[in-house]
Amino acid sequence: MITIACRVCNTQMHVPDDQAGQMEKCPACDRLNDIPAPVEDHRKVERAFFDTSLQLQVRQADLLEKIRYELRWLSLWSKLVIGIIAISYLTGFLLWLFAK
Ligand SMILES: [Zn+2]
Numbered sequence: 126m127i128t129i130a131c132r133v134c135n136t137q138m139h140v141p142d143d144q145a146g147q148m149e150k151c152p153a154c155d156r157l158n159d160i161p162a163p164v165e166d167h168r169k170v171e172r173a174f175f176d177t178s179l180q181l182q183v184r185q186a187d188l189l190e191k192i193r194y195e196l197r198w199l200s201l202w203s204k205l206v207i208g209i210i211a212i213s214y215l216t217g218f219l220l221w222l223f224a225k
Contacts, residue, residue: 127144127145129161132156133151136151136153146161148160
């Protein structure tokens with residue numbers, strides 16, 4: 126059952142769900158009113174939209190987390206590489222110093 130209010134006189138009308146998308150004549154003022162989809166459907170659509178956006182947000186968060194993780198590894202590796210280069214330079218320098 127869909128409950129609609131007349132746009133002119135605000136009279137409440139109850140129409141079966143299968144009449145959604147059709148027109149209903151107001152019993153009080155004879156004005157034709159659009160029958161919208163049942164409220165439940167709106168909720169379902171909203172719910173689906175909300176779920177989709179939530180999923181997108183989750184996916185985005187996942188991606189950010191992955192990027193953050195990769196960056197952490199990258200910075201760890203770069204630190205390691207820089208450390209190795211620094212140590213080899215230092216050993217080279219020490220060897221050069223003591224070889225004299
Ligand atoms: Zn009316």
